[in-house]
Amino acid sequence: QITLKESGPTLVKPTETLTLTCTFSGFSLTTSGVGVGWIRQPPGKALEWLALIYWDDDNRYSPSLRSRLSITKDTSKNQVVLTMTNLDPVDTATYYCARLALWGGNYFDSWGQGTLVTVSS
């Protein structure tokens, strides 16, 4: 059974840095064809892809947020960490991590429950 869970602060002040951790089980991020991504969803709005890290350490970032994002993995702890700098109230959203599978396509087949992050002074 694959599970993912996001953790981190629920309230962040403007200009601060957000660090979110995705802790997963049921798969390994050393397995070929696997990745973990971060996706966010502002209240009442659409999903927005943020970043992705693959089993081979390759990573990708949303072009519009690339300068503010960093994604890393710790395979020994089964964790992926997303860092976002210079937070703004428009970054208020539910942040999800999800497993990306590359077998027969590119798809997020398992998702965490999400964590709501509010940016406010």
Place this chain on the structure above:
Amino acid sequence: SSELTQDPAVSVALGQTVTITCQGDSLRGYYASWYQQKPGQAPLLVIYGKNNRPSGIPDRFSGSSSGNTASLTITGAQAEDEADYYCHSRDSSGNHPFGGGTKLTVL
């Protein structure tokens, strides 16, 4: 371009068939995947690859693609299918955008 475009809202009568579409240049080279999201819940994968359903997804959900358009079809829509639906794909640069979502109402 990595943008994926969806109609904001679609409605279907109970038991009828509905198709939700997703347009984007990246779909000419990569399969779309489709996600169902109900209020307060995380997205759920319903279709991936050429036309594959994860375990537990009813066979009334199917996917297809032609040119720059991917489609999700629900044959015999049920009340529990009322939800937001998002498409997703990768592009040639390795980005993974989502469409803007389609709100499906079952009448």
